[in-house]
Amino acid sequence: MTAPAETPTRTPAAAGPPPPEGRGPLSTAVLDALRGGRAPHHDSAEIPRADPFGEDLQLALYVLYELHYRGFAGVEDTREWDPDLLRVRRTLEERFLRALRADTAGAPTTAREAFAPLLVEPVDLSGSLSHYLATEGELWQLREYAALRSLYHLKEADPHAWVIPRLVGRAKAAMVAIEYDEFGAGRPQRIHARLFADLMEDLGLDTAYGHYLERAPAPALATVNLMSLLGLHRALRGALVGHFACVEVTSSPGSRRLAKAMRRCGAGRAAEHFYAEHVEADAVHEQVVRHEVIGGLLADEPGLEADVAFGCAVTLLLEDRLAAHVRSAWERGGSALREP
Numbered sequence: 533m534t535a536p537a538e539t540p541t542r543t544p545a546a547a548g549p550p551p552p553e554g555r556g557p558l559s560t561a562v563l564d565a566l567r568g569g570r571a572p573h574h575d576s577a578e579i580p581r582a583d584p585f586g587e588d589l590q591l592a593l594y595v596l597y598e599l600h601y602r603g604f605a606g607v608e609d610t611r612e613w614d615p616d617l618l619r620v621r622r623t624l625e626e627r628f629l630r631a632l633r634a635d636t637a638g639a640p641t642t643a644r645e646a647f648a649p650l651l652v653e654p655v656d657l658s659g660s661l662s663h664y665l666a667t668e669g670e671l672w673q674l675r676e677y678a679a680l681r682s683l684y685h686l687k688e689a690d691p692h693a694w695v696i697p698r699l700v701g702r703a704k705a706a707m708v709a710i711e712y713d714e715f716g717a718g719r720p721q722r723i724h725a726r727l728f729a730d731l732m733e734d735l736g737l738d739t740a741y742g743h744y745l746e747r748a749p750a751p752a753l754a755t756v757n758l759m760s761l762l763g764l765h766r767a768l769r770g771a772l773v774g775h776f777a778c779v780e781v782t783s784s785p786g787s788r789r790l791a792k793a794m795r796r797c798g799a800g801r802a803a804e805h806f807y808a809e810h811v812e813a814d815a816v817h818e819q820v821v822r823h824e825v826i827g828g829l830l831a832d833e834p835g836l837e838a839d840v841a842f843g844c845a846v847t848l849l850l851e852d853r854l855a856a857h858v859r860s861a862w863e864r865g866g867s868a869l870r871e872p
Contacts, residue, residue, distance in 0.1 A: 643830065784815040
């Protein structure tokens with residue numbers, strides 16, 4: 533990789549959270565490299581042996597991806613494009629992506645087949661985390677759920693913005709229209725990340741960006757890492773569109789249940805409002821993303837249809853894994869959050 537013609541001033545990032553502690557040899561090597569300003573030192577055999585959905589690999593990936601967002605306190609901004617870190621990231625991504633493809637090998641390969649089941653409310657909601665929270669959840673469980681989701685919602689819509697320069701015409705126009713709403717339609721107080729911070733305040737949670745990274749288990753990290761993986765690779769633009777569409781299609785009914793949960797538990801007006809806002813907004817977004825973003829993309833690039841279906845399938849896979857982790861912890865009477 534050749535160096536840029538002009539190198540930016542090497543100043544430590546001030547806006548990012550402190551780096552977390554490692555959870556294994558890979559994440560520890562990455563974090564030591566960031567703290568020490570050097571290349572990561574790790575056994576090359578560690579990555580093929582690592583659990584692609586495990587704590588160590590997922591944290592290492594999350595940390596490397598976060599360099600493209602706000603970075604970490606004390607880590608120089610120029611590490612974002614450090615070739616040694618990028619090489620490690622690429623090998624971690626390949627391990628993660630292979631596992632995702634293997635676990636969705638039997639999934640639909642057309643957009644119609646992938647999204648058809650999502651357009652009808654399922655009769656059996658027993659596995660739905662939002663249904664559980666709406667009907668049985670307690671306030672402490674809503675607080676844990678919000679803490680886990682804060683890793684994404686405090687930067688809501690940012691990963692999806694990477695696809696905009698990779699679209700053209702109808703798909704681009706529609707995607708920008710949706711993102712405009714996500715970013716507050718010109719009003720900073722209406723940015724969805726700001727609304728989620730208001731929700732967290734109502735729940736008595738810390739609203740600092742990245743505050744709950746240490747407490748987030750691998751299934752929560754994986755849902756955020758998926759967006760970054762798909763967003764940062766032009767070759768995966770179809771999968772990012774499929775992921776985004778899946779989120780929008782499933783958001784409105786899930787948000788309706790979560791608004792009910794916040795209301796039932798007395799979480800506060802801002803907490804309820806965040807999800808109430810998504811009920812209406814995402815019902816509209818669902819139509820736009822299916823007919824205009826996906827429709828426009830496949831009209832321009834029909835060869836990406838299997839990628840769009842893949843993006844939907846892996847989103848459901850990782851959301852199901854997270855829901856299973858959370859429900860299992862709560863059913864045992866424990867916390868779904870990690871103890872750092």
